[in-house]
Amino acid sequence: MPITLSTSQSDFDARFEEMLSAKREDSVDVSEVVAKIIADVGDRGDVALTELTARFDRLELTPDRLAFSPEEVDAEIAKVSPEDRAALVLAAERIRAYHARQMPEDVFWTDPDGASLGWRWTPVSAAGLYVPGGLASYPSSVLMNAIPARVAGVERLVVCVPTPDGVVNPLVLLACRIAGVDEIYRIGGAQAIAALAYGTDTIRKVDKITGPGNAYVAAAKRQVFGRVGIDMIAGPSEVLVIAEGDQNPEWLALDLMAQAEHDADAQAILVTPDAGLAARVVAEVEALLPRLPRSAIAGASWRDYGTVILTRDLDEAAAISDRVAPEHLELCVTDPQALLQKVRHAGAIFLGGWTPEAVGDYVSGPNHVLPTARSARFSSGLSTLDFLKRTTLAQLTPGALAAIGPAAVRLATSEGLDAHGLSVSARLRTLNEDGK
Amino acid sequence: MPITLSTSQSDFDARFEEMLSAKREDSVDVSEVVAKIIADVGDRGDVALTELTARFDRLELTPDRLAFSPEEVDAEIAKVSPEDRAALVLAAERIRAYHARQMPEDVFWTDPDGASLGWRWTPVSAAGLYVPGGLASYPSSVLMNAIPARVAGVERLVVCVPTPDGVVNPLVLLACRIAGVDEIYRIGGAQAIAALAYGTDTIRKVDKITGPGNAYVAAAKRQVFGRVGIDMIAGPSEVLVIAEGDQNPEWLALDLMAQAEHDADAQAILVTPDAGLAARVVAEVEALLPRLPRSAIAGASWRDYGTVILTRDLDEAAAISDRVAPEHLELCVTDPQALLQKVRHAGAIFLGGWTPEAVGDYVSGPNHVLPTARSARFSSGLSTLDFLKRTTLAQLTPGALAAIGPAAVRLATSEGLDAHGLSVSARLRTLNEDGK
Numbered sequence: 001m002p003i004t005l006s007t008s009q010s011d012f013d014a015r016f017e018e019m020l021s022a023k024r025e026d027s028v029d030v031s032e033v034v035a036k037i038i039a040d041v042g043d044r045g046d047v048a049l050t051e052l053t054a055r056f057d058r059l060e061l062t063p064d065r066l067a068f069s070p071e072e073v074d075a076e077i078a079k080v081s082p083e084d085r086a087a088l089v090l091a092a093e094r095i096r097a098y099h100a101r102q103m104p105e106d107v108f109w110t111d112p113d114g115a116s117l118g119w120r121w122t123p124v125s126a127a128g129l130y131v132p133g134g135l136a137s138y139p140s141s142v143l144m145n146a147i148p149a150r151v152a153g154v155e156r157l158v159v160c161v162p163t164p165d166g167v168v169n170p171l172v173l174l175a176c177r178i179a180g181v182d183e184i185y186r187i188g189g190a191q192a193i194a195a196l197a198y199g200t201d202t203i204r205k206v207d208k209i210t211g212p213g214n215a216y217v218a219a220a221k222r223q224v225f226g227r228v229g230i231d232m233i234a235g236p237s238e239v240l241v242i243a244e245g246d247q248n249p250e251w252l253a254l255d256l257m258a259q260a261e262h263d264a265d266a267q268a269i270l271v272t273p274d275a276g277l278a279a280r281v282v283a284e285v286e287a288l289l290p291r292l293p294r295s296a297i298a299g300a301s302w303r304d305y306g307t308v309i310l311t312r313d314l315d316e317a318a319a320i321s322d323r324v325a326p327e328h329l330e331l332c333v334t335d336p337q338a339l340l341q342k343v344r345h346a347g348a349i350f351l352g353g354w355t356p357e358a359v360g361d362y363v364s365g366p367n368h369v370l371p372t373a374r375s376a377r378f379s380s381g382l383s384t385l386d387f388l389k390r391t392t393l394a395q396l397t398p399g400a401l402a403a404i405g406p407a408a409v410r411l412a413t414s415e416g417l418d419a420h421g422l423s424v425s426a427r428l429r430t431l432n433e434d435g436k
Numbered sequence: 437m438p439i440t441l442s443t444s445q446s447d448f449d450a451r452f453e454e455m456l457s458a459k460r461e462d463s464v465d466v467s468e469v470v471a472k473i474i475a476d477v478g479d480r481g482d483v484a485l486t487e488l489t490a491r492f493d494r495l496e497l498t499p500d501r502l503a504f505s506p507e508e509v510d511a512e513i514a515k516v517s518p519e520d521r522a523a524l525v526l527a528a529e530r531i532r533a534y535h536a537r538q539m540p541e542d543v544f545w546t547d548p549d550g551a552s553l554g555w556r557w558t559p560v561s562a563a564g565l566y567v568p569g570g571l572a573s574y575p576s577s578v579l580m581n582a583i584p585a586r587v588a589g590v591e592r593l594v595v596c597v598p599t600p601d602g603v604v605n606p607l608v609l610l611a612c613r614i615a616g617v618d619e620i621y622r623i624g625g626a627q628a629i630a631a632l633a634y635g636t637d638t639i640r641k642v643d644k645i646t647g648p649g650n651a652y653v654a655a656a657k658r659q660v661f662g663r664v665g666i667d668m669i670a671g672p673s674e675v676l677v678i679a680e681g682d683q684n685p686e687w688l689a690l691d692l693m694a695q696a697e698h699d700a701d702a703q704a705i706l707v708t709p710d711a712g713l714a715a716r717v718v719a720e721v722e723a724l725l726p727r728l729p730r731s732a733i734a735g736a737s738w739r740d741y742g743t744v745i746l747t748r749d750l751d752e753a754a755a756i757s758d759r760v761a762p763e764h765l766e767l768c769v770t771d772p773q774a775l776l777q778k779v780r781h782a783g784a785i786f787l788g789g790w791t792p793e794a795v796g797d798y799v800s801g802p803n804h805v806l807p808t809a810r811s812a813r814f815s816s817g818l819s820t821l822d823f824l825k826r827t828t829l830a831q832l833t834p835g836a837l838a839a840i841g842p843a844a845v846r847l848a849t850s851e852g853l854d855a856h857g858l859s860v861s862a863r864l865r866t867l868n869e870d871g872k
Contacts, residue, residue: 087846094840120776207814233661248866258853258859261856344558349829352831360830362847363841364553380827381828392796393802394785394795395787401790408797410520411523411576411798414523414575422694423694426687427789
């Protein structure tokens with residue numbers, strides 16, 4: 001049974017806060033282990049990489065075998081069925097079209113003082129994309145990371161994907177091929193992040209690392225942040241579904257379970273003003289769970305973190321959702337556009353009953369790498385912008401410097417930065433002499 | 437004497453790499469101290485905050501004295517001269533106008549399959565702005581952090597500025613007033629970052645923390661990243677000046693010293709194809725240094741990190757600059773727009789001899805919080821976007837789901853996520869039944 005709350009309960013706020021602050025991830029601190037791994041790869045490069053891969057992935061490699069050869073990729077992707085290939089190509093096309101719209105424009109204008117100002121976007125030169133291995137080795141993650149990078153114009157695109165016991169997912173390699181990945185390494189964990197950040201003889205370092213991963217990967221990304229760029233620290237996934245009474249309870253139950261099946265730490269939350277609908281959805285989940293292949297995972301998630309919140313109305317549901325700031329938000333209501341105006345914090349919003357969250361994981365076009373653990377309060381999903389950086393531009397005429405320079409001199413002097421002031425006033429003096 | 441390199445030297449690459457990899461910051465690891473401070477503020481809140489402020493800033497406070505009262509602010513800003521006030525107002529207006537241009541547009545379109553897609557930008561609800569105290573308590577930093585937040589629509593804007601021995605800079609408080617800061621706390625260091633991230637009885641927590649700071653502040657921001665958003669880890673500042681022979685050597689020397697006077701760890705680099713100009717600039721620096729109030733700092737920076745690089749031509753100078761990826765780049769050349777096309781990695785670019793970097797620190801309009809330590813390879817200066825987050829939107833019609841849903845089912849099945857597939861196929865089944 002999920003946690004059931006109602007905003008009409010007198011202790012609702014306390015219980016809601018308790019639910020919000022429940023730690024869903026293991027609190028084991030892996031930062032020391034990870035720091036050692038990073039230092040080891042930094043010091044010993046490929047040797048450390050092969051040793052660590054042997055230990056953690058039970059895979060004996062030599063440096064020349066760290067990368068998949070084109071022939072290995074060819075052989076693996078030949079195993080993919082035409083139907084799977086077609087689905088992946090459709091997904092890639094839609095993701096590319098969406099992310100192409102995110103390319104920002106450069107601007108440069110001249111203001112009334114004669115100062116020409118603006119900015120210019122340029123791509124990161126090299127990006128490393130982490131793809132989790134093992135059970136969660138998802139081809140869709142490859143597309144969601146690699147395609148925005150390619151759209152942004154990144155020149156060198158590297159994927160690291162662990163292959164425990166040498167097992168590789170052919171669809172992951174096909175996704176790399178479709179997305180245009182340049183290099184694919186069969187390494188994972190903190191050692192892969194270290195290799196991408198510091199470089200080894202075999203793997204050149206990159207400028208930015210993106211992609212989700214386990215606790216070790218997250219800790220490693222946190223530690224190399226600053227030396228390279230990173231996207232975000234991904235936590236367990238969550239969905240919040242706001243639903244009205246006329247919505248199909250089976251669909252809602254499936255949407256909740258689609259979240260729950262990711263991970264026992266995932267969280268599925270139903271918020272509705274309709275107690276009858278809530279009961280029907282809970283009953284559907286109970287009926288559905290035993291039939292799911294991943295029922296153990298989904299059941300644990302639903303039992304430990306599944307939550308139903310009854311509200312007075314949809315406005316209150318929207319306010320509750322903003323306090324959660326969910327990664328995924330479904331608005332399964334008659335007028336989703338109206339409700340959209342009332343919510344503010346969410347990674348991705350799915351409008352209306354015909355837009356199950358699962359289409360967003362694969363084919364709708366927007367990115368599925370999204371802010372988790374309430375970080376939608378301050379951050380955004382992966383996008384084309386994550387592979388670009390903006391350089392500000394300024395070009396003054398002598399007249400513009402004459403207009404705004406004296407204020408700079410004044411402020412520099414007040415901050416005790418005399419050379420700053422002198423660098424402006426020396427030019428102003430020349431102007432005045434010329435103007436005589 | 438600065439380090440002098442020439443690209444025609446046979447060992448140039450090795451010497452250049454040595455210069456690039458020179459660690460300019462103390463490598464003292466403060467992360468353990470900072471972790472204890474953060475835990476202490478998390479556990480004991482205001483009590484820890486006042487104790488730590490007494491210890492580090494020699495300032496005895498009670499919780500009700502953590503914030504500046506409006507009357508205290510009034511009294512302090514009354515001390516500011518009309519000229520300083522006018523300069524600050526001009527700077528604020530220009531910064532506001534520039535950052536207003538950075539407001540992105542929301543988009544929502546319908547594609548040929550009937551899928552409506554887009555995204556929406558919304559502001560972070562509460563932002564905390566860190567302003568360094570003591571010698572480097574800069575009113576310009578307040579404007580550069582607070583104005584983009586206000587332009588973005590942040591509702592609650594908090595500044596933390598340490599006031600060692602109770603000394604406050606009236607211009608900092610005036611800048612807060614001009615920029616529309618809501619709350620100002622006289623706390624600093626890791627304890628200020630902890631208070632902003634975790635909240636105390638007196639200081640409500642925020643969603644995002646920006647602004648530069650010392651090693652403790654940087655370490656604290658790194659540790660709270662994930663719980664709140666942060667902007668970047670700021671390191672020592674640097675400028676790279678590309679100059680041609682006809683440029684004024686005194687101006688160039690002043691621009692280099694304007695960088696060097698920030699900090700003994702700052703770095704000023706001159707890159708020029710003209711050996712005669714290089715010699716004239718070095719001579720100007722030598723003549724200038726004794727006359728600067730901050731000559732000890734600027735002299736140490738110039739002696740330890742100042743660098744002159746002689747190149748064959750401007751193209752090579754541009755390539756050298758890209759390998760540095762400087763925070764500030766001056767193009768003091770006859771045709772700066774042409775050279776602009778040849779460089780790619782820089783935080784801010786100043787075009788032509790009439791655009792000294794110092795105008796960018798104060799009044800030109802672009803932000804002066806910029807990526808340091810070569811991080812312009814992958815990151816951008818502070819902008820309006822840092823106080824916004826983007827939510828992706830998708831709304832499918834039944835027809836759109838029929839068109840793209842089967843590919844989602846296929847991919848979900850291949851990833852072993854059956855509930856994902858079922859959440860789509862249950863809807864497709866209803867469609868097929870309705871379509872009979």
